[in-house]
Amino acid sequence: MSATAVITEATQAAWPVPLSQARTVARLHSVTKRYGQTTALDKFSLELRAGEVVALLGPNGAGKTTAVRLLLGLISPNSGSVRVLGRDPRDADARTRIGAMLQVSRVPEMLRVREHIDLFRSYYPNPLPAAEVIRIAKLEGIADQMFGKLSGGQKQRVLFGLAVCGNPDLVFLDEPTVGLDIESRRALWDEIRALSAAGKTVLLTTHYLEEADMLAHRIVVINKGRLLCEGTPAEIKHRVSGRRIRCITQLDPEFLASLPSVAEVQLDREAVVILAEHPEQVVREMLLRDETLHGLEVSAAALEDAFLALTSDSPETNA
């Protein structure tokens, strides 16, 4: 019981301290990781401070999973250092205070949900009660089912339950909502918010900007193994706040590119796609100059566009 008390004390003590000054619980320092010819991470640094939720945001193959696996001690870096809870993550002791939800293609299907939880609880010295895990991961009603019989969303919830059943201080969630429908995704978001409210430190990887925005105190954008930028969701969104304008027009692309706030102009079959910070001005100008303009769509910039904007803004950013 004493360990539980210590954890509560830690979170309470950490709260009044601004997150930027809270103690570092995990750190990748200038880490390079290569798999054969490909460099998964290139001099990448990341710090997690007590009580914060950090989203590692990037497209597939950006190096997000590699970062998580390094922090879990599943792999070791080619160069650079990894410290978790003041220790080398390969040190098994540290794991009793860590929970992880990894991307798994299959989980043993012939065990019931309740049995999986019972087994994982036994790995931790001070686990949450099984009933509590079932409540947190919203597994009521499916606890006695075989894992193999569950739907995709239910399976993810079980994996989430296994990640939190040891009452860890530090939780790694590797693409927790990938492949989920909107409803399951939102349900999992609520669960991640509850972790944050309980003062846990969470590292979440995702390729949805929206998800990072909804959950994280801090977003770290990564692509091709390199840090692109990091900041609060507001800071990041400010940098990728462009809109995407798509329409069929006779106007010259070069002229379009010269309009105020236009970041990029691309041709897409018969249409033109414009990325602009202030789409209202651009559209107003275009409509005035081209009466034949039709098929107009204005949408939020996709993450791919956001990455383009981020990289083209300033090649060597460090917020």
Next chain:
Amino acid sequence: MATNAIAVSAPRPLSLGYYARIFRKETHYEFVKMLRTKAFSLSVLGFPVMFYLLFGSSNRHNMFARYLMPSYSCMGVVSACLFGIGMGIAMERAQGWLEVKQASPMPRFAYLTAKMISCAAFALVIVAALLTLGITLGGVTLTAGEALKLAGVVLAGSVPFTAMGLLVALLVPANAAPGVINLIYLPMSFASGFWMPVQYLPHWLKVLTPALPTYHLAQLALHIFGYSQGGSMLTHWEALAGFTLLMLGAAWIIFTRSEAKA
């Protein structure tokens, strides 16, 4: 500073009870999982029983009814370990489940031990089934001492073949594992006297036989019932011990190499 106090507070040393509980639960659920996986449990339990019904009971009251009890028991433990451990670990590794376990505080030793004990338990069920069939359908008489000794040899046999299963799991991709294990296990069973006494094997095969771990296991089991080739049993124990060390050593080298590469 409260925060510093937390950073310094080392985790309490974990008690013996904590480890005992992990081992108990890991083994329990491993066994339940294997039992519920029909593809595994039906074939591993079914084949020795079916073979005995075909070849043991039809040789009622002659030496084969008696001979096939220990020899099929050996077949049972070898197949349980190679399929349960070789295929089991290969699949869990390929699916990413092993990584989830490695990321948890589960002691790695518990994972392998639980699988080994579960496979040994399957082997004991096979021994019990074969002895029952032998006594009832095969007309065999045997003493309690013989039955217990056979169970002991089969239990000991689970160690070298767990080691072999582990090596297979590390070397062979999961989708190829069933095929590769059958290619190892069936010829070895044939050449080691699991199906018929080695003296009836072709001469060229008899030369190879002493190189097989299955042969030494079979000799130990057959010796209990008076069917061994003769000679010192110690040699067979030594051969199995050596084979275990060889397999574990090779597995260890491959594992550390892949760790270094990972």
